[in-house]
Amino acid sequence: MTMPAQDDLSIAKRVRRFLRDHPLVPLVVLLIGLVVVLEIMRPGIFNERWIGNTIKFAIPLAMLAACQTLTMLTGGIDLSVGIAATISAFVVATQVAILGTPGAIAVSLIPAVMIGIANGIGVGLFRVHPLIMTLGTGLIGTGCLQVYQRTVIATGSSVPEILAWLGTGRTYGAPNSLLVFLPLAALIIYALRRTGFGRLLYAIGENEDAARLAGVRSWQVILALYALSGLIAGITGLIYVGLIKAPSLSLAVPLLLPSVAAAVIGGTSIFGGRGTYSGTIVGALILTVLTTMLTVLQMPEGSRRIMFGLIILVVTAVYVRITEDS
């Protein structure tokens, strides 16, 4: 009877185990791989300017994806973030002339948070399916934005300096939006790992009955969660309007599907209980780099989209292979 010792493992096995226990590593490796491919496709693109641009565009995506990650952890989803962000952006641009920058920023976050609270009440207290609830509040938000837009057509719009500076400016080559994003990301990562609230998100997502048994009133957590999601979406809208500098009525709406994609590519499960925000951030970067690839690929639009889809598939397939058990 031999005792196969625990450390008597081949290097390959050990590498695999390491990758499995640190799922962020393969994700980052895949990201780097994509960048290398891009550089081969378009030599010279990998420069300071491009990196800056990529980060600039990845940040709003990663922030909206934070809303998806957090809600998905509880088995939910937030389809209203695209419109919530857009509303904040539009309100700030139209109110800045009237209220001044600080006032406009403060006022612009209110509707986003209200959408979040409405979601929280619907999902947490009335048990409406998050998908329907957030789809519904998204529609309601869209309508309200259009009505609001009617009332302010004559006032014109302008993007506050500070937001433009945050959205497009750079300091020592680094995008200024990092000033908002890095603390936010650190806070989210910390909150998920080291706070009671974070623990409860995972707990509710995996087994709500078990959480209840442990004395958790889940509606409280859900309400706080969706309100937070709305707030993050609102802040994202502000950063995004600073970046695009054109407050349109559908500004951040196109980011909705990619925000879900960034979270799932980063390893978050839509059924709840599994996922990390650091994975989501890398997922957002991967998607942004893929979009660039799609832009610089010279081929008909149809084949371009096919390539885009296939790359997403291959990247995640490789990732799954590397990280799965035995």
Next chain:
Amino acid sequence: ASDYTIGVSNTVQGNGWREEMVCAMKAQAKASGKVKSLNIAHRNTDAAGQLEDIRNLIEAGVDAIVVNPANPEGINAAIKEATDKGIVVVAVDQAVTEPSAYVLSNNQEEYAYLGAKWLFEEIGGKGSVVYMRGAAGAAADDDRDKGFKRALAEYPDVKVAHEVFTGWQQDQGKQQILDYIATGIPFDGVWTSGIDNVIVDAFVESDVPLVPIVGADNAGFVGQLNSVDGLVGAAVTNPGSVGGAGVTLAIQLLDGDKPDAQTVLVDPQLWENKTDEGKAQLAAAADPSLDPEWPVSIMIPGWTTYSKDDIIACKGPGE
């Protein structure tokens, strides 16, 4: 007497151009004094969804329908059903192939041709341009592509360095041009399908020399043509107010005045900021109080009778 009810069907929501179109319809209906109410079906959908909306409008008993068609052929069946019931149908912005409908459309092919020709001329008839199209698979984009290709054929030394679809989305257009600028591959001009002001911003923010840029007459871009140092460019008009013109045509038809032709094309104008004449046109057209996404050509002489205040108020009859 103000007793007509007019139905409106539109399939894109949340876009400044379409908002202006709807406001022009409302303002014109009110200004005409002949419309009791407007019944507007306005949402994001496809041709099949528009069929549904038109049929609902028929059921609702409207006298005329002004429609911005999702594509030229897809809604013919419902248009036929409407005209069979004696309802007047006017297609605006985009033509339809159903012969019983009247068409009052912006000339999309000409839009692209005019701008592209100016651009190729501007870069001296040779060099490479970035071709930033609209949404892949959209009928209007296809029409514009025909115009662009026609101009391209006239300038054999002009090459398309890069062709992308912005999906008519500001953020996408901006990221695409920034990505392309980052590759460092030189190019001599940019043609856009209306996603224009973010392109100028991208050049300014990236600190690279501006190249000639062609866009639409959106308030934001027109303002930039007037104010951005070193920007040479041209705005091609693509009036959203064509909606108001459509309402006028529908009322005329209901009143029994048949126009000479079934199809009226509104031909675009080009305003460039190279010549003094062009500068004057642009300065006159500029309107910083408008939403940057709104085309500045808020009226079509001969077709619309409302005032600027009317269209900005965006109120229909009875509101």
Next chain:
Amino acid sequence: MANEPLLEASGVVKSFGAVLALRDASMQVAAGEIVALMGANGAGKSTLVKILTGAIRPDAGQIRIRGRDHRVHSPAEARQTGLVPVYQEPSLIPDLDVAANLRLSETPVEPFLKWVEELGISGLRLDEPVHRLPLATLRILDLARALASEPDVLLLDEMTAALPTDLVERVLKVVRRQCELDRSVIYISHRFSEISSLCDRATVLRDGLTVGTVDVGPGSEERIVEMMLGAPVKSTEEIVRATGQSLPVQTQETPRLRVRNLSSGTKLSDVSFEMRSGEVLGVVALEGQGQDELFEVLAGFERPTGGHIEIDGRDVRFHHPADAIAAGHVYVPGDRADALLMQRSVRENIALPFYARPARWGNINMGAEKTRVDGAIDRLQIDTRAQGEVQRLSGGNQQKVTIARWIAAGVRTLLCFDPTRGIDIRTKREIYPLLRELAAQGSSVLLYTSELEEVQLACDRAVVIFNGRVVDIIDAQDADEPTLMRAAYGLTNGSAGERAGDNAEEPRP
């Protein structure tokens, strides 16, 4: 059993990532033989069953059936070769009705119904969705389905763990009959009484290793336990006696918990009893007599439709388990899957109640958390080799985590619903004293158990419930199995209701 073995496994190895579940497992079963597979929680019994029936693949090892190599890739293939398991977890599809489940597994309905009847379940509706059935019924249906396919080798993995005593008797009878038909059974259970009444031999696993096979007979129990645990152990009675002296009862004292005329829905009607601090009060009942509802009401899951709950003399109303917890009432449910976050770590599972209130949503003091959690892990001796995810723990260790949580969070009244279900003898010997110890420190414990012998080992008194009412309250020294059994069937002499009522008013010394 001289003839060639029907089933023979040798050198079976299986690892799950870092956890080596089986190192070198082997066993033999001859035709017509009932072999017990014994081992502590996490020894690898379930893993071996899964490998034999094709649910998972071994890393190495040889399995032969009737001398021929046995390679199956799915339980369906295994069934074709005559190997039919009843796994430790229910395997019926929860959202389908019973009939659809039978169709899916291609089980003939007639024999199935016959077995169900024989196993003591009456009034089963074939169009009932499975998720509405109680756990015990699910286990019986699993078994009936396995029997209906007339297996050569039947593998029963803790089949009886969740069953009340009456059903266990039926199961044993049916299993015993299998070997008369020259069929074999591999039988896993932590209950020695079952093993000695049923099995011919016992193969013992320890830490994934087959340490030997023992013929079951008088006196073999001590040997088996020694092999399982690798060391001689004190008997249960000794341990319990050492810690669990019944407290002298002070009648004046306000009871910790007083339940008056409690009812809930149709299942629970008019239950009254009292429980004092420092008392372990047993609850004894046959399947479905209202004990589930009683615990759910006391734990704040359901609102009672009538009656009162008093804690320390004050009337309380629970709207949510959180209210109950705030009042010191904590609940350990019978089905551990209800209580655990299977994908999270042992630590997070144990620490979960710490953060339930919004005031505690903030920063976690990791050091303090670790101390508390480790304390509870030590106290319950949880095998934390696979602590990264609770689902990788063996069933018994999972069960311990559900209790450890409340040891760490603090408890005044512990509502334990069958806590020793599926728990090995060593752990049981840890849990009884633990309950007694908690009681000795001033907590009270309400303990429902499906194993009647536990009542005398762990409890001070036992409340017997029949048909939603308290029919008797029996002191531990009188609560031998026959007495309890008779009471549980509602066969107490005298007017049970009155006696129970008297008891509630004026507890017997």
Next chain:
Amino acid sequence: MIRFLRSHYWLTGLFAILALLLVLTKIIQPEYGASGLDSLARAALPFAFAAAAQTVVVIAGGIDLSIASMMAVTSVTAAVMMDGSSEQYAIFVVVFVLCLGALMGTINGLLIVLTRVPDIVVTLAMLFVWEGVALMILKAPGGAAAEWLKGLLVGPLSIPGIPASVTVWFPKSLILLAVCLMVVWIPFRRSRFGLSVYAIGSNSLAAFRTGVAVNRVKVGAYAMAGLFAAMGGLVLTMSTGIGAPIPGPYLLASVAAVVLGGVVLGGGRGGLLGPIVAVFILRLVRTDLTFLAVDPNITTIVEGTIMVVVVMIGGLLAVRGRRS
């Protein structure tokens, strides 16, 4: 009966809402009648097929984000093939396109099973792939549809012997929908395959232990979704007379209908009827809003509110139902 109502409280509630809406419609627009029903049915067709496609995969425990894109592929394929070809050839086209749909679905399913990537990611990727394929087949809206195919959707059914005043209430499009769905769904529900789809959605480990070939069943479910998507694509071409390569708004609508229809995301529970009724409810809401000539922007608000409120009421009813 009571037992049926109780166990199908969700469906009962949906039918009640539908009936209520029909009454409401009649009040708003007294002329609403057979022709209104006809256009309602025609409008519901593509949504109904999209919802059916989504229903199958959701029951199987998955989700398919590529449904609208597959509808676009099949729609343009049909339109291109029928462009300039004979009326009889269209029969072949229909068969071909249905097979194409099933094939696309099979590819989705195989990729999920083989790559072991979660369903949502695979079908998200395939959303782009199928969209690209549609664009490669047709750059801009175009193509044609056979006249008899278009005619299948128009007007009421005419059955000899039954007076027109009766048949007028049976729009061909509604009959077509019912027939297409039943031809696939009834055998599906009766088959072992159908059971297996519910089983893997309910608990795939238990299904595997019961002897279900989990992967094969999953691929089958996706293939069936592809088939329904192809039907959806075909009716798009039939109603518009052309093919359009840009996917319509059917993805979110299908998910919404599935959830509204009482199919549980995560799998195992629900049926086809619920989502179909939900589709009709959503369409009828839109009709009513058009009749009321509500300001178009308010329309969006009302639509969102109704969606949320319906589910809220449904949820409250469900809780009541369980209590009693």
